[in-house]
Amino acid sequence: MEHSNYQLYSDEYLLEMYTRTGDNQWLAALLERYTLVLLGYCMRSLHNMELAKDAVQQVQLKVIRYVHRQKITSFPAWLFAIARNECVLQHRKQQRLLRDIIEADPEAIANPEVPEGYERARLDRHLPDALDRITEPQRDCILLFYLHQLSYQDISDKTGYSLKEVKSHIQNGKRNLKKILEQYE
Template structure:
């Protein structure tokens, strides 16, 4: 009997903890089996090719094995979904980059592809921004959101949060710096 048969009733979090404790890849295998169909569907949605989607699911599994130790994963399903989405977007980006290099002078169809690539890159950047904001200290996150996204003044932020003006300024500056560091880290990890 495999672990996968014996431990189907364990929660995602229990399986993750066991994998992190003993390194037995069957724990991740049980988790991955739970979400393989979801991941295949997601990859098909983006890549529009079953063979590419199946290859991507295998690559995502390997990526999960190598990266899960580096992340504090609370909700495995949401995390692996994001990993798969980012992987698929990067596959599309890579495919578009190759096509762009093959065509020196883009025609009308290629212009559409360029716009699609720009849209995919913007989505990826927004995903990274949202993820990075989620990793900030809560005080930094709320002040950065209010200042940059909601266009609130220091005084308005102070009124909303109860922080004094010095705290607001400090949280925004530190949050902006930490956000930049996180975004650079995500950018490096995607190469």
């Protein structure tokens, strides 16, 4: 049978054929079957298309790496367990990055007149939501500048924005973050 007719086969058959033959087309067909569903799952979990795409790629790489190491009785259950774990890892990574932003320049993001007793945990809790509420270009430029410590020129090269746009996105993003965070007080 031709591999192009993979939609006619069950998950179990595709997995068995891959395991038996080592032919990557069988596994590729199986992964392709779930790519859009995985993307939707990761998007709902991460609320960011680029992070979701990255998570799907990581899930697919982990499937390729680990598929031989265990007996898989339900491919979708196993696949989505990997996806859930990858989304948790992405969330943790984002939290670390957000803490790095706060520590790098807390006055640029938080209210400069924050009372002495303002809890850092409160700011940590609201910053992810605040970042979700600013525009994607602002969020991307702020994360690249504060977390990855890229220069304006490097950000421009990576995103395709002009230097003037990068500077504007960072300044406007910081101002918008500050306004949003003030709403939580």
